Amino acid sequence: MTAEFHKANRQRLYAEMKDGSAVVFFSGSAPRQSADAYYTFFTNRNFLYLTGIKFAGLVLVATKIGGNVQESIYILPPDLMKERWTGRRPKADEVIAQSGITDIRFVENFENDIHRVLNSGNVQRVYLDLYRHTPDEGLDEAHRFAQTIKTGYPFLTVENILPILKRLRTLKAPCEIDAMRRAMTVTREGILRMMRASHPGMYEYEYKAEFDYALTGAGVLEPAFHSIISAGENNFCIHYDSYMGQAKDGDMILNDVGAQWDGECNDVSRGWPCNGKYSKEQRMLYECALNTSNYMFSIIKPGMLMDDVDKTARRYCCEQLKKIGLLSSYDEIGKYMWHGGAHHVGYDVHDVVDALGKPIAPNMVFCVDIGIYAEDLGIGFRVEDNCLVTPTGAENLSASVPRTIEDIEAVMAK
Structure with missing residues (x-):
C-alpha cells in the first residue's frame, strides 16, 4: 500500500x-x-x-x-x-x-x-x-x-x-481490492497443492505443510489467519486447529484458509474426499452447498441488507436439503447449518466494519460461507468464497479456486 x-x-x-x-x-x-x-x-x-x-x-x-x-x-x-x-x-x-x-x-x-x-x-x-x-x-x-x-x-x-x-x-479502496486479488493467487496455489497431494492416510499437518509451502514460496510468511484444516470427524469442530488427525479412505477434508497481501486477507473454504472421488452422499451434500453459494452470488447486489444475505442463504440451503430428504422444515436447519452465511473480510479476516442492518454497497467485500455439517452421515465441510460487491451485482474473487465437483476431481486425478 x-x-x-x-x-x-x-x-x-x-x-x-x-x-x-x-x-x-x-x-x-x-x-x-x-x-x-x-x-x-x-x-x-x-x-x-x-x-x-x-x-x-x-x-x-x-x-x-x-x-x-x-x-x-x-x-x-x-x-x-x-x-x-x-x-x-x-x-x-x-x-x-x-x-x-x-x-x-x-x-x-x-x-x-x-x-x-x-x-x-x-x-x-x-x-x-x-x-x-x-x-x-x-x-x-x-x-x-x-x-x-x-x-x-x-x-x-x-x-x-x-x-x-x-x-x-467498510468500503474497500481500489488498492485494497488489488491486494486481495494478489493474495488470492497465493491462496489458490496453496489449495491446489493440498488437493493434488491428498490421499488416504495423509495427516492434517501434511495438508497444512502443502499450503504453507505455497505461501512461503510467494513471500507470504504468515497466513491471513490460523489455518483450519481437518479430516473426518474433526470437521465437526468449526475452528479446529490440532492438525494431528489422519484422513481415512473416504473421509472429507475441510480446509478454511487464506493468504494475505499488504495486510488484506483472503478467506476460502473447500471440501473434498481425501481419495479424490465424492461418494453419493458427499456429492449430494456438496451440491446443496454449492447450489446455495451460486444462488447467493446471483442475487447479491447493492441495496440488499447484510442481514438478509445470511437469512436467504439459510432458507435456500434448507430447500436444497429438503430435496434430498434430510429436512422437512426450516425449523430443523440448525441441525446442519451451524454458523452464519456471510462475514466481511479485509484487514481482518472477520473484518471490523459498520454493516449490521445497513444496505450492501459497491466495494464491500465479504465471504459467502455455506457450511453443512451432517454428523449422522460423518460429512462436514464448507464452501466459502470472497464476494466483491459491484455497482450491478457481485464478483466472486475466489472463482479461480476449483469449486465444482468435476473441477475438484479433475485436479485430484492429476
Missing part, C-alpha cells in the same frame, strides 16, 4: 474527529511465549490501516485544535545490542516514506509530550482504539492508557474511535 492510501485514511478519520481532541493509536506488541521468547508480532489492524507500518512498540498521535491537525509517530530509538538479538528497528526515513507522516519522534518522549498536550487546555476529548472481543480479555495498551487518562485527567472525555474506523473500513 502507498503512503497516499494511508494518508487518505487518516484524513477521513480526522474529518470525523471533534475539534479540541487528540487521538492515540498503539501498534501493539507480541505476547510472551516463554521465558525469553515471544510470539510472532501482529500489528494492530487499525494502526496498520492508518500508517502501513508493521513494527511493534510504535505510537501514532494526532491533535485537532482550531481545525488544524498535527500528527506524529513515535518510534523506538536505535539500540545496537537489542537489534542484534531481536531484529532491526524502523528508521525515521522509512516511517516517513511508508506513512507520509513527517514528524517522527522517539517513543521515550511520548509520555512527556502527551501529558503536555492533555494539560494544555486545548484538548477536551481523547480518542482511543478501545476494541475488546470479550470483557474478560486482558487490557491492551489503549485500555491501560484510558485508565491513566481517567485517573490523571478526570476533566477529559475518553471516547472509543472504533465506530468511526468501522465506517471507514
Whole structure:
C-alpha cells in the first residue's frame, strides 16, 4: 500500500474527529511465549490501516485544535545490542516514506509530550482504539492508557474511535481490492497443492505443510489467519486447529484458509474426499452447498441488507436439503447449518466494519460461507468464497479456486 492510501485514511478519520481532541493509536506488541521468547508480532489492524507500518512498540498521535491537525509517530530509538538479538528497528526515513507522516519522534518522549498536550487546555476529548472481543480479555495498551487518562485527567472525555474506523473500513479502496486479488493467487496455489497431494492416510499437518509451502514460496510468511484444516470427524469442530488427525479412505477434508497481501486477507473454504472421488452422499451434500453459494452470488447486489444475505442463504440451503430428504422444515436447519452465511473480510479476516442492518454497497467485500455439517452421515465441510460487491451485482474473487465437483476431481486425478 502507498503512503497516499494511508494518508487518505487518516484524513477521513480526522474529518470525523471533534475539534479540541487528540487521538492515540498503539501498534501493539507480541505476547510472551516463554521465558525469553515471544510470539510472532501482529500489528494492530487499525494502526496498520492508518500508517502501513508493521513494527511493534510504535505510537501514532494526532491533535485537532482550531481545525488544524498535527500528527506524529513515535518510534523506538536505535539500540545496537537489542537489534542484534531481536531484529532491526524502523528508521525515521522509512516511517516517513511508508506513512507520509513527517514528524517522527522517539517513543521515550511520548509520555512527556502527551501529558503536555492533555494539560494544555486545548484538548477536551481523547480518542482511543478501545476494541475488546470479550470483557474478560486482558487490557491492551489503549485500555491501560484510558485508565491513566481517567485517573490523571478526570476533566477529559475518553471516547472509543472504533465506530468511526468501522465506517471507514467498510468500503474497500481500489488498492485494497488489488491486494486481495494478489493474495488470492497465493491462496489458490496453496489449495491446489493440498488437493493434488491428498490421499488416504495423509495427516492434517501434511495438508497444512502443502499450503504453507505455497505461501512461503510467494513471500507470504504468515497466513491471513490460523489455518483450519481437518479430516473426518474433526470437521465437526468449526475452528479446529490440532492438525494431528489422519484422513481415512473416504473421509472429507475441510480446509478454511487464506493468504494475505499488504495486510488484506483472503478467506476460502473447500471440501473434498481425501481419495479424490465424492461418494453419493458427499456429492449430494456438496451440491446443496454449492447450489446455495451460486444462488447467493446471483442475487447479491447493492441495496440488499447484510442481514438478509445470511437469512436467504439459510432458507435456500434448507430447500436444497429438503430435496434430498434430510429436512422437512426450516425449523430443523440448525441441525446442519451451524454458523452464519456471510462475514466481511479485509484487514481482518472477520473484518471490523459498520454493516449490521445497513444496505450492501459497491466495494464491500465479504465471504459467502455455506457450511453443512451432517454428523449422522460423518460429512462436514464448507464452501466459502470472497464476494466483491459491484455497482450491478457481485464478483466472486475466489472463482479461480476449483469449486465444482468435476473441477475438484479433475485436479485430484492429476
